[in-house]
Amino acid sequence: MPALSQNFGFSSAHSSGDWFWYCLLGGLAVLFLPRQFQVAVIENVDERHLNKAMWLFPLYLLLINVFVLPLAFGGVLLQGPANADGFLITLPMQHGQPILALLAYLGGFSAATSMIIVETTALSVMISNNVVMPLFLARPRWHERFGTSMAGFVINVRRLAVLGLLCLAYVYFRQVTNRLSLVSVGMISFAAVAQFAPAMLGGIFWKRGAQRGARLGLLAGGAVWFYTLIVPTFVPLLLPPSLLTDGPFGIGWLNPQALFGLTVYDAIAHSMFWSMLVNVGFYAWGSLSRPQSALDLSQAVLFVDVFTYAKTDDSSVIWKGKALIADLQQLLTTFFGAPQAGRILER
Numbered sequence: 001m002p003a004l005s006q007n008f009g010f011s012s013a014h015s016s017g018d019w020f021w022y023c024l025l026g027g028l029a030v031l032f033l034p035r036q037f038q039v040a041v042i043e044n045v046d047e048r049h050l051n052k053a054m055w056l057f058p059l060y061l062l063l064i065n066v067f068v069l070p071l072a073f074g075g076v077l078l079q080g081p082a083n084a085d086g087f088l089i090t091l092p093m094q095h096g097q098p099i100l101a102l103l104a105y106l107g108g109f110s111a112a113t114s115m116i117i118v119e120t121t122a123l124s125v126m127i128s129n130n131v132v133m134p135l136f137l138a139r140p141r142w143h144e145r146f147g148t149s150m151a152g153f154v155i156n157v158r159r160l161a162v163l164g165l166l167c168l169a170y171v172y173f174r175q176v177t178n179r180l181s182l183v184s185v186g187m188i189s190f191a192a193v194a195q196f197a198p199a200m201l202g203g204i205f206w207k208r209g210a211q212r213g214a215r216l217g218l219l220a221g222g223a224v225w226f227y228t229l230i231v232p233t234f235v236p237l238l239l240p241p242s243l244l245t246d247g248p249f250g251i252g253w254l255n256p257q258a259l260f261g262l263t264v265y266d267a268i269a270h271s272m273f274w275s276m277l278v279n280v281g282f283y284a285w286g287s288l289s290r291p292q293s294a295l296d297l298s299q300a301v302l303f304v305d306v307f308t309y310a311k312t313d314d315s316s317v318i319w320k321g322k323a324l325i326a327d328l329q330q331l332l333t334t335f336f337g338a339p340q341a342g343r344i345l346e347r
Contacts, residue, residue, distance in 0.1 A: 021269035025187065028194040030057075035115060038122035085182045116166075124161035132157050151337035176233045187268045188229050195221040195275060198283045207300040210293070213286030221279025228256045228271035 030036055040053070075087030083090060088108065092101040133154070177185045198221070199214035235243055247255040257267050259274050292300075302309070325345065332341035 017264060018266050018269040021265065021272040022187075025190045025194055025268070025272060028197045029190040032193045032196045032200065033119075033190070034122040034126065034193075035118040038118055038125075042122070042125070120162045120165050123165055124158040127161040128154055128157045150334050151340075154335060176237065180233065184268075188233075191229060191268060191271055191275065192222070192225055194272065195225060195279055198276070198280045202283060202287075203300070203303050205304060206287075207297075207304050208287055208292065209283070209300060210287040210290070210296045212290065213283045213288075216286035217279040217281075217283030220282040221275045224259075224275040224278050225271055228259060228274060229267065231256050232267065 031040075044050070071087050071091065072084070075081075075084060075091055078094065079087070079090060088104045089101045092098070092104060136153075195218055198217050199209070202209040203214070231239065232244055235241055242250075244255065244257055246252060252258075253260050257270060259270070262270060262273070265273060329341055329345060332344055336344070
């Protein structure tokens, strides 16, 4: 149909290049979104579960699109593409099915709530374990002050992290993203998470990768992502509209949506192209510009050759010494509290 072809086919506004970057973005989001990583890695208690997930998860994505595509086609034909976020509710209401619209609303509300819960939980754990606790343990005075009550400190840090994340998200929504569609906000987030891909994939498959390169790649790629996607959302709220037409200070090639004169992509694909190029470039340069440290080398061997060491009886790179149960209990009690530590050791 001409209407469907106009809205869903490739055109000057939606090129095949855009399609490639969106597909890549979706694939990276499946791996690196905090909620995906929490469920697939952190909460995965048995590696054998991956054997089922490898075929069941793609099957789920395929089956769910059996329902998504007809809704998208019907919504565009009957209501136009402007209200795409509300098709699931407006289409039943338009055809006199309020009960169906209510069920769709409850399903969407449930999905959104669970997504927020898992997302904030995953991020709060990452903040406490990888940001706060290393700083805390590096200061002996703080450690002596809290002593065995550190478990409560960790829990409070995570609670404050959840509260802070929710407040920041609400402020950003009220001030900026209420002018954007849900899909646009999601894609901006996906592009941010994609910045982890070079370092994580490189750490799994490339032995020459180094911590310095990973940090440089993340910082440089994140800066490009922020400039090309976040900065334009502040126009015209905080920044002048001329930023997106003439560039900053009239420098056209620094236009955040047409960086270095690249105009063949839409905003998301444009940001992905430049941020990934910069990220991968700095990751490779940072890893190769200096000799690899012993720590980087040992970590690379453990990750890249993990299956080789898993099949051998003598894994010399993995510590196989002894530790007293009392020492283990004291260590676990420090982080989880005495009851939880006891349950862990009993298992």
